[in-house]
Amino acid sequence: MNKEEYFINQFSNKKIIGDDGAFIDGFVYSMDAFFENVHFKKEWMNLKQIAYKSMIVNISDAIVMNAKPIYALLSVAIPKTYSEKDLIDLSKGFKKAAKEFGIEIIGGDTISNEKLDISVTIISKTSNPIYRNGVKKGDLLCYTGTLGLSKADLEKLLKNKEISKKSKFIKPVLNPDFFYEISPYITASMDISDGLFFELERLSKASNVGFEFFYNIDEEIGTSGEEYEILFSFNEKNLEKIKKIALKHKIKLNIFAKAIKGKYRTDCKNHHF
Amino acid sequence: MNKEEYFINQFSNKKIIGDDGAFIDGFVYSMDAFFENVHFKKEWMNLKQIAYKSMIVNISDAIVMNAKPIYALLSVAIPKTYSEKDLIDLSKGFKKAAKEFGIEIIGGDTISNEKLDISVTIISKTSNPIYRNGVKKGDLLCYTGTLGLSKADLEKLLKNKEISKKSKFIKPVLNPDFFYEISPYITASMDISDGLFFELERLSKASNVGFEFFYNIDEEIGTSGEEYEILFSFNEKNLEKIKKIALKHKIKLNIFAKAIKGKYRTDCKNHHF
Structure with missing residues (x-):
């Protein structure tokens, strides 16, 4: 068992956490981190691309549960060295993904940090969630x-x-x-x-x-x-x-x-x- | 205007983001970061205390909007050096706060990182949200x-x-x-x-x-x-x-x-x- 699985097992509702998102009363809630030097290096992509991808990998979780993403919350830790233009580029990436998938960015938190670390929460709607546990023999x-x-x-x-x-x-x-x-x-x-x-x-x-x-x-x-x-x-x-x-x-x-x-x-x- | 305000102003619905949480259709959504060397130093508190406080500062946002927190999602970036005991201590802190306030931890993400960086999303319920914009002259x-x-x-x-x-x-x-x-x-x-x-x-x-x-x-x-x-x-x-x-x-x-x-x-x- 890796550390992630071990940690997750500390919480009671493993079934829910094990899926791409948690389905409750018509909503799917999902949250994923997108951290510098963990998921990307800043030399690899520009800031707009980084922000865009941080949204897309989260939106993907919602879609494969058959849910339509509607709201996003962003936790964005931003290096102190970033300029105003950098911040605009970041926000452009978030907004591009939000617009493409009809998502409203409703809140979050921004802080100063050593590196660019993004966490995204997506709230989605579905009447028919699809899970990982539905495979039948013969499928x-x-x-x-x-x-x-x-x-x-x-x-x-x-x-x-x-x-x-x-x-x-x-x-x-x-x-x-x-x-x-x-x-x-x-x-x-x-x-x-x-x-x-x-x-x-x-x-x-x-x-x-x-x-x-x-x-x-x-x-x-x-x-x-x-x-x-x-x-x-x-x-x-x-x-x-x-x-x-x-x-x-x-x-x-x-x-x-x-x-x-x-x-x-x-x-x-x-x-x- | 500081960087945080500048960044937030990039998004359209400033009114919503300006409050402690976003109120939509009976739910309040809030998300806050709690990062090592930004909000705390590891010498200051033990891991259980850190995890507990990361929850409490988020739960506080929900309460002051007159909402009852019901679900939490956690994004936890964990140093590679942490032992199994460290992970258990962290989870104890999250669980203590969750139990105290009747919250179910429904999902999230854990990754390996240089330092301990936590983001918490709280989903709360309220029929009568209280905002920051309600002060009347004479109050x-x-x-x-x-x-x-x-x-x-x-x-x-x-x-x-x-x-x-x-x-x-x-x-x-x-x-x-x-x-x-x-x-x-x-x-x-x-x-x-x-x-x-x-x-x-x-x-x-x-x-x-x-x-x-x-x-x-x-x-x-x-x-x-x-x-x-x-x-x-x-x-x-x-x-x-x-x-x-x-x-x-x-x-x-x-x-x-x-x-x-x-x-x-x-x-x-x-x-x-």
Whole structure:
């Protein structure tokens, strides 16, 4: 058990905390940290991109629970050295994400700090939350898009190499419309923030199932984090419906496994930079 | 305008952000940071006390808006050096505050970091929120308890001197029952986190009034922060009712000014450590 899990286990309602957000009475509450030298280095992105990404990784949590984000609170620790222009750039990033997803920034706190540390709380609404514990034996497992590029880009950054401004590592792309449309036809979902293999471990634990892979998935693909693609499960009878919706939204589907009796564990190491 | 105000002004709904929390549809949302070397030094308090105080300063925001805190989300950045016992101590502090105020910790995020940086989001319920903008000309201004000790204790800590374990600086004391009972009889309220004079500036700005002091308040009293006493205003006709409730809860009232036409500004400097 890692430190994070250990700490979380100190609180009673593990089930709720284990999901991307907590669903209570029609609302989903989620909160994620986005800290300098933990999640990003300031050389890697400009301030607008950093603020934008800090919002997007949180909004992603809401979407994969089938919730529509409505409000955000921001805790922003700002280096004393930042200029007024820096603050405007930061606020532009927050506002861009808020506007894109129809979110109102309703409050928060700003303080002076050694480095830029952001925590974002998102309040979302849903009448039909989707959890991690809904995978049924026989369900098909699918992830969207292409995995691997975020890890490759992170490795470039760690070697002080340049990456494309369009890299998902800098600007994750969420697909809320696709997700909301498939939501009636799926049984469980989560976003891929730490890497497919690690998310599958969580899904296995939450739903008490194992997975039979249809093909081998390379480590470079399975351990690529910060992808913000969607991992979901569904009953085979809904395959055609989901394929049709994916085609409409131009989303690539990768149906890679079937849920079986058992338990899934990966031997790969989950290494943050 | 300081950096914090400047940054906050980047967002549209200043009115909401200006209050201790944002009131929307029966809920109050508030979020505050509690960072090592910004709000505390680790030599000053043990981990349980730090976690407890990080909750209490947030719960205080909810109470002074006349809201009952129900849920909390925690973003906790934890030094890599912390042991399992350290994590248990931290969680004990969070749980102690949660239990005391009937709050359920529903989620959040934990990460590894250089220092202990906590952000807390509190979700509260109220049918009658009390704002900072409700002071009417002629209202009496009052604060609870005794001010000055937190500043004196902070100054001792900065000189590496010991302070009492019972110091409000280490363990702020909130008086929710007193506050909820006077709430029908008051016009505006906020907690004293930065110091009476600075809170009065905010109250003056929000309510568009000035203050006529009944007596001189020393700088040591008026600039003492982290007191978490309550500053509130009320119509003189409710004086006896409020006095009676204060007597019942053993709360000291300091009725120190009357709201008048004008604007209040302090010349004192708001210095954090």
